[in-house]
Amino acid sequence: MRWTLLLLYLVYTLLPIIWLFLSTIQTEASLLTLPTQIIPSDITFRNYTDIFKPAAFGQNSGESTFILALRNSVLVCLGTTAISMIFGTLAAYAFARFNIPHKRTLLLVVLGSQLLPAVSIIIPLFRMFKTAGLLDSLMGLILAYSTFSMPFVVWIMAGYFQSVPRELEEAARIDGASRFQAFLRVALPLALPGLGATAIFTLLNAWDEFFFALIFTSTYASKTLPVALAEFIGRHSVNWGLLVTGGFIASLPPIILSLAFYRYIVSGVSAGGLKG
């Protein structure tokens, strides 16, 4: 009984992924054979090189749109994670250790803004960015992403700091350290696992984001991978081989990161680390 269930589970979880991968390593002729074949007849890895060629993914003067989208995604995600981790961790420590006026309410407001849907703020943000010249820019995306990244960091790290015993910081203070030094030299190094997990989650959430990127970007100066992929799918003559390859490659960083840091993922998810 258990083994049937296990089989069902594995089929459910892995079959579409396997099909995705199989679809990326076929020639177009093999992919579009009718009747549809399960075992690919013609295996090639050409899609993985073709996709980096200019204009493979959309019109752009000679540069590879896929690489541009990749670059944009990387920069936006790193920027978002850096800002959110720094601002968020500082705030989280304050929440965990200090007597802040109206702390409870403030913390709930922070959590609330993490759960707010994008539609709540996307129209006014669009107007703001338009006025400030931040449309179609990486900085604009980073600002927009911080609306959900930063509250998330605060929420998780506040809980984490709370679970780290104060005694070590108190000991440091007895030894003459200031409160800030106690934070920097004692609390922060102790919180490294929590910081790592939070950073990974922030990265993954930002990498996956689509709605803000769709509205705020218009050229490959700032278009991220999800937008590039979604655009490609709306075409009349879709090159399915390239498209699924793009989808697969875009997912490789999150897949590899998640598998490598599986323990962090598990503890993070159980702490509520899901983006909606």
Added chain:
Amino acid sequence: MARPAVLPYTKPVRRRERNGELSERALGLILLAPMVLMLLLVVGYPLIDSLWLSLHRANLASPEQGQPFIYLGNYIHAFGQPAFWYAIQRTLYFTVISVAIELGLGLLFAVLLNERFRGNLGARLAMILPWALLTVSNGVLWAWILNPTYGIFNATLVNLGVLQAPKSWLSDTFWTMNMIILADVWKTVPNMTLLLLAGLQPISADLYEAADVDGATRWQKFTGITLPLLRPVILVAVALRTIGAFRVFDIIYVLTGNGGPADSTKVISFYDYDQAFHYLFFGYGAAISWLITAFMLVLIVLYTRLLRSEVEV
């Protein structure tokens, strides 16, 4: 890692400030300032601006009309629009069915993966793959699977004799939304499973052994021990997933770029996006978004109450 909670504040031992050292309150406020200022800028101000905008008629396609103040005109207009109510109905349909399936499958898989057997870790790692896949990539994958001519879904069904001829799943008024649910649920079940698994860990094996001694069946153990002890986690997971499902947009856009045949997949977020960024009715769009925000705030408040009560357990 501790579950983050609304923190009970425990008074630390107060120590005198040294010369030049900032007081606890001062340092606390300085540490908070960057985050608070940023949130005020990118969340606080936009929310207020959106509210103000929603009280005006602002059609960016007809700038010559200006942006007159129309009090609650946009809101009244919304309540009179069948399209608005249909979008809400579509959103409820998506949310209820998605969360129900995710809970059912999530429970099933969590209970399965909680048992000790060889290859358990590998099985758990398998969950990461749909979880880590990009939402847009997932859309691409299912668009491919459901492709009328070349997709494996049609091919399998026709081969099995279930279908006479290939069906265009994403052009069918009834089926499109259900296929979107399929695509989204497939990717989201691992989330639920992970959450529930985490909730299953602390349940002591002794309880099940005692039940075995009393001759309890599998089902009795499940309903008598697992479910009651898992109740808080289930409630939190369902609340979280409901909040997430209600604001769905990405998968709808990728699989049905225009809201689906006969608007059958135009959920409320998509309806808002359509009105604001396609028709350029910014004032109306702002009003819709505030209706959504108000509803979500209710859900969020309920969720935080739930979190608090669960933590006290």
